[in-house]
Amino acid sequence: MSFFLAALRRDLLLTFRRRNDIINPLAFFLMVGVLFPLGVSPEASLLAQLAPGVVWVAALLASLLSVDGIFRSDFDDGSLEHMLVSPRSLLLLVLAKVTTHWLISGFCLALVSPVLALMLFLPNEGFAPLVFSLLLGTPTLSLIGAIGAALTVGLRKGGILISLLVLPLYIPVLIFGASSVQAGSIGLPIQGYLALLAAMLVLSIVLAPFAIVAALKISVRS
Amino acid sequence: MGHFASFSDFLQMGKHGLYVWLSYGIGLIVIIYNIWSVYWDRRQFFRQAKRRLKREKRSV
Amino acid sequence: MKIKFPKWFYQLASPRWFYDITSKLLPWFAIAALLLMVIGSVWGLAFAPADYQQGNSFRIIYIHVPTAILAQSCYMLMAIAGGIGLIWKIKVAHVIAKSCAPIGASMAVLALVTGAIWGKPTWGAWWVWDARLTSMLVLFFLYIGVIALTSAFEHIASGDKAAAVLALVGIVNIPIIKYSVEWWNTLHQGATFKVTEKPAMPSEMWIPLLIMIIGFYCFFAVLLMSRARTEVLRRESKTDWVKLLVERY
Numbered sequence: 001m002s003f004f005l006a007a008l009r010r011d012l013l014l015t016f017r018r019r020n021d022i023i024n025p026l027a028f029f030l031m032v033g034v035l036f037p038l039g040v041s042p043e044a045s046l047l048a049q050l051a052p053g054v055v056w057v058a059a060l061l062a063s064l065l066s067v068d069g070i071f072r073s074d075f076d077d078g079s080l081e082h083m084l085v086s087p088r089s090l091l092l093l094v095l096a097k098v099t100t101h102w103l104i105s106g107f108c109l110a111l112v113s114p115v116l117a118l119m120l121f122l123p124n125e126g127f128a129p130l131v132f133s134l135l136l137g138t139p140t141l142s143l144i145g146a147i148g149a150a151l152t153v154g155l156r157k158g159g160i161l162i163s164l165l166v167l168p169l170y171i172p173v174l175i176f177g178a179s180s181v182q183a184g185s186i187g188l189p190i191q192g193y194l195a196l197l198a199a200m201l202v203l204s205i206v207l208a209p210f211a212i213v214a215a216l217k218i219s220v221r222s
Numbered sequence: 223m224g225h226f227a228s229f230s231d232f233l234q235m236g237k238h239g240l241y242v243w244l245s246y247g248i249g250l251i252v253i254i255y256n257i258w259s260v261y262w263d264r265r266q267f268f269r270q271a272k273r274r275l276k277r278e279k280r281s282v
Numbered sequence: 283m284k285i286k287f288p289k290w291f292y293q294l295a296s297p298r299w300f301y302d303i304t305s306k307l308l309p310w311f312a313i314a315a316l317l318l319m320v321i322g323s324v325w326g327l328a329f330a331p332a333d334y335q336q337g338n339s340f341r342i343i344y345i346h347v348p349t350a351i352l353a354q355s356c357y358m359l360m361a362i363a364g365g366i367g368l369i370w371k372i373k374v375a376h377v378i379a380k381s382c383a384p385i386g387a388s389m390a391v392l393a394l395v396t397g398a399i400w401g402k403p404t405w406g407a408w409w410v411w412d413a414r415l416t417s418m419l420v421l422f423f424l425y426i427g428v429i430a431l432t433s434a435f436e437h438i439a440s441g442d443k444a445a446a447v448l449a450l451v452g453i454v455n456i457p458i459i460k461y462s463v464e465w466w467n468t469l470h471q472g473a474t475f476k477v478t479e480k481p482a483m484p485s486e487m488w489i490p491l492l493i494m495i496i497g498f499y500c501f502f503a504v505l506l507m508s509r510a511r512t513e514v515l516r517r518e519s520k521t522d523w524v525k526l527l528v529e530r531y
Contacts, residue, residue, distance in 0.1 A: 147451055151444050155434050164430050165448060168423040169455050172462035179469065200458070211451050214368075218443045224329035232328060235338035241403050242341050245396045246323070249345040252392045253501070256385065260508045267512050271519055271528040 003088055007096035014073070015104055021069065022104045029062040029109055033116040044121045051120035052181035055113055055130060056137075060170055063105045063138055067145030068162055070101050071153045071216065080153075081220055091209045094216070098139075098146045098208075106138025122185060129184025129193075136197040137177040143201075143208040144169045150215035173200060295372045297514045298523055304507040311503045318497030325490035333487075339403040342396050344491055348498035350393040350414070353421060354456075356386030356502065360428070361453040364446025374510075376442035377517065379449065380432060381509035385502060387425035393418050413467035417460050424452045438517065 015021055036054045037047060047054075074080040083093055110131050117130055148166035152158040180193030226232040235242045326344035333340035360382035367375035397415045398408050409415075428445050435441030483491070518524045 144451075147447075151431060151448060152434070154440070157434065161430055161434055164423075165427040168420050168427065168459070169451065171420060172455070172458045175462045175466045179466070207454060211447055215444065215447050218440055218447065221440070225331055226328065235341070236332065238337055238339035238403050241339050241399050242327070245342045245345055245399045246327070248395050248399075249349075249392055252388055256388055256505050259384075260505060260512070263509070264512045264515075267516055267519075268528060268531045271515075271524070272531065274519075275525060275528055 004092045004096050007093050008099055011097055011100035012103065015100060021066065022108065025062040025066045025105050026108055026112055028065055029058050029112065030116060032058040032061055033120065036120070048121040048123060048185075051117060051122040052126065052130070052185065053178045054120060055116050055122070056134075056174055056178040056181065058116065059106070059109045059113065059134055059138065060141060060174055062109055063141045064145060064163060064166060064170070066105050067101060067142065067149050067166070068152075068158055070097050070146050070149045072149075072158075075153045075220070080216065084217060084220055090213045090216075094146070094150075094209050094212045095205075098142050098212075101146065102139045102142040106134065106142055109138060110134035122181070125187055126181050126185030129190045130181045132194060133177045133180040133190075133197060136194055136201060137173045140173050140197070140201045140204045141170060143204040143212075144173075147208055147211045147215060150212045150219060152219070153216070154219035173197065176200070295370075295374055297374055297377070297518050298521075300374045300377075301511055301514050304511055308504060308507055311500050311507070315497055315500035315504055318493050318500060322490050322494035322497050326494065330487050330490055331484070336404055339400060342400040344494045346393055346396040346400060347491060348495045349389045349396065350418060351495060352498050352502055353386050353390040353393055353418065356382050356389060357421060357424065357449070357456070358453065360386060361446075361449040364442075364449045368443060368446045368450075373517070374514070376439075376446070377510050377513045378506065379446060380442065381506055381513055383425055383429045383432065383445070385505050385509065387422060387429060389502075390418055390422040390425060394422060411467065413464040416463045416467065420459050420463065421456070424456075428452070 033054060036050060040046065040050065071080060074083070084090065113130055113134055114127050117127060122130065145162070145166050147169075148162040149158075151165065152161050155161065176193050176196045180190045180197070183193060184190045233239055233243075323344060326341055330341065332338045360379045363375045363379040363382065366372055367379060394415065397412075397418065401410050401412070401415075402408050428448055431448055432441045432445040435444060515524050515527070519528075
């Protein structure tokens, strides 16, 4: 546990040194959200209908955009190689990196999402479901995204490739996340959706680290 | 023949001739494409390998 | 891990043995595929009765269902072969996994296109967000990912392993994706009449379908073996037996 915390501390510290990495996903999130009223229509009733899906898609894309960086700098300066040969638990190390990514992407996005929801006229009942579903759903996105990042970290043209690998796997999270907001905004219970999101999170916490470690080993040795 | 009274009936398929024949046509195209790409891939390999082999022999 | 496998399992690991055995198997599968697919499609097109609801457009089922089944089982095979390659480091397993991807992708495309064409006379639109079509579309995206990842690596062995990991991740996700898409579909579309749902069919309808499915499987076996053979040659091109083959070509 203390190893996990130490690794987490190191990664967070490194991230805070580069403030842009925290601000960029948030700015991207808001900009994507703003494109919809401009591209579709500023009409309140229409936007209110679209809002759950739009906010979720924007959050998903913002999380995807920053996932490429999870292992990038450690790979470039060679420290990833050292981590792979060290006797410490790789699974914990990977979990620490994913947690860092979630804290700077998903967690912050969930906190900012009410602003975007407000601009898109999401009904008041939808705000709490939105924040909770994002808090439960985005860690899964980070875990799945990290698999894609680990697979492509050794390649020069990682960017668009990650999206191809990862986006199809994001679909279940998007479906249940956006549906929970939709259900919540018309006053239906959302516990079921949140339970499903939590189940997917548990499943990916258990399985994804193994895939990430296997992928990192492949990428570093190539 | 079979289910249809005449050959033109067979071609028309009720009102759905276009859809049925379009599906089977595209199906045939995909099948032929798959066979062709296997064939082309194999020929490509042998040509390149032959060229490489000749080069190696000359350089020895 | 100490598991004892039958002898052929270890022999399969030898690329040369694989090349020789498939050259004996190929013609038989090719003949079977040709016969079954011709019989099945003629039977399905000309002799099977029309569906009482959908009329003759239902005959598209004889392409749509076999390709849809094939696209799914091809992904399964690709993931299993990739897993075998990862665990037991068997080269031929990676060759098979790599050869699966383009075939499976083309089958998924065919299933999507025929599904869309089928949708036009029944739903009145070329595309409807039907649960099965949407899952098939996602499956196609998964294939695209695997193909893109394999080709992005310069080092063949790394590309193989990376693709195997991705395929295994995909196989865990496919049931979740299927379930979530089906659930999403019932939520948004209510009870629409599903054409791609297999109706209760009389035997004159499902026997040709069964023939087509087996025929498509044989055709898939032919494509897979021939693709894998070329890939084996390409990877073993420095060995003497391949050089001999090239000289004789």
